[in-house]
Amino acid sequence: MKFKKYLSGSVAALCLAATCFGTAALADGKKAEVIHWWTSASEAAAIKVFADRFQEAGGEWVDNGIAGDAAKQTFTNRLLGGNPPQVGQFNVTREFEEIVDAGLLNNLNAEAEAGNWAEVLPGIINNVIKRDGNYYAVPVNIHGSNWLWYNKAAFEKAGAKPPTDWDSFFEAVDKLKADGAVPLAVGGEAWQERLTFNAVLLSVAGRDFYLKLFNDRDAELIKSEKMGEVIDVYTRLRDLVRETDKGSPGRSWNETTSMVITGKAAMQIMGDWAKGEFISAGQKAGVDYGCIPAVIPQSPYMISGDVFVFPKTGNEADRETQSLMVNVMLDKETQVAFNNVKGSIPVRSDVDPSKLDPCGAQAIKLTSSDATHVGSTGMYITPDLAGAIQDIYTEYWNASDMTKEDMVARLVETFETVN
């Protein structure tokens, strides 16, 4: 019986303590808990820019960085459990629309109107952060996921020229191969193989095809000749990697980038986050390494990025804090400072381009006009469908017994059955 008493006593004590903490948190004014997944060294340095500016503006930043997908899961669970943080992070995709529909997020129309978002943000991103005409998220950066990075010294040594189309790409490959370098290094993880496929798709089939396929979900296009050409180039790349880059399977993207940095490999197709690796190795864009946005010049540039969302917390004071956070994050100077550390480019097109590096300056030109860029697939299709087609890309990349026709049939079936 003593034990039981002790037990109920301690349970009561626990409950009491919990309520105490709860009320303490509510009483404080400009305190914002931020759940995010930027925990690696360069990412943490980037989010610290936001934290510092927010503190300067009179807020109190409570950092809750959680590595990987667990961040979104934690955020969603706390949101559903009725104990949301003031700020949470998502990618610029459709993944948070269910939360919007469930009425769990504050709408940001007032901030959007005051900041003239409709004018300064790229149209595609505007579409994703708006639902039924209302704004629900603050985009903070633009990443481009289809870049070609190459080692200038390796190209000179082999007498190869940076590609201007796929024919000249494979000409360069032959010269590089003869010279002994790995012509194209690909990290053999599913998402990197998907990134490669999308880069090929955009450069071969173009913007309209891409949008019809993913935005209008026109599965007939998969059976078209154009798609056949896409798969042919993808297959040539696959065979090239199998022949020359034996260490590919399972290799991470940054190990792959370091092969290009050291000259072991000549080229890599990767997003602009690779730039951080070149910078931290002390290399200079245009001198030691070259960058071609969209892999093949004149192709559409594929953009993605991160947003922050602001849950309803049931507390008026929090709404003001959230408003302050929105304005800090989208401030012009903060945008440049943050994105230079992060490796991405500012989400607003009205910043001073001279403050960006040569690669970033090329990229911001492509994002200022709607005709030169598209959104990442996640802006048009659900993570479920994106994942299911990624499984097919990676299976084909690694298979020996899967034909082009198999791939087309599987893609069509997936487009028709998965929502």
Added chain:
Amino acid sequence: MKYPLISSRLAARLTILPFVVIALTIFVGCVLWSVQLSFTSSKLLPNSDFVGLDQYIRLFNTTRWIVSLKNMVIFGVLFTSGSLILGFLLAVFIDQKVRAESFFRTVFLYPHALSFVVTGLAWQWFLNPALGLQEMVRVAGWESFTFDWLVNRDFAIYTVVFAAIWQASGLVMALMLAGLRGVDPEIWKATKIDGVPTWRVYLHVIIPILGPVIFTSVILLSLSVVKGYDIVVAMTGGGPGIATEVPAKFVLDHLLQRANIGLAMAGATVMLLTVIAALAPWLYVKHVKKGANG
């Protein structure tokens, strides 16, 4: 005199009651909820939009799920039998009254102190053609030496089996050794007098005596087969391609990355049924047969 007895029993039951309630609501309740969700179209958030067997139909039309199930069977059979055999042999070895017994015991048991994640990473480095074993032998002079199972889609799953056996056989050894030490020395004396060869004693006398220990080991090992996730993520990430995917990874990917709770729960339900199917013979022997005898 009976009164105090009843009251103490009542008190004991009352004490246990909260835990029983918690266990029932959390474990059984969550299991039931998961199963229920597998019949809905739940995406990121749980909903109650009933779609019948749609998720199961999609599940079994998905190549990746089929590959995952096959891998679970390959991994399960090879890992369980491999760990049992290796663990038993190690235990027999140590039971020969070898010198420095405690040293060997520690060495063999040591891998089990590492988590599957660490095991997976260590073996990934060791088997990586560009960094590990293959490169080492090549640098040492044998330049045509090739051992690329880790990056070969037909063999990658076996490297995961190796690593898992390496990790788990120490535990089996410890259990078996305890069992061997419990064998009555008189049995050994008797077989010595009869002149039975040692290997036959092990095979026909000792192994049957170790029955319960073997059974415990099998249960422990099969649990790590079904929930096997971390070692695959650390070693191969499911690749090359989808060659080493396992069911638990399928479920977690659809839960965490792909925002499809319905499909993930359908996968989890199939896993649960697998466990029940594997445990059914044991439950039958333990409860039904005993009941019949008693």
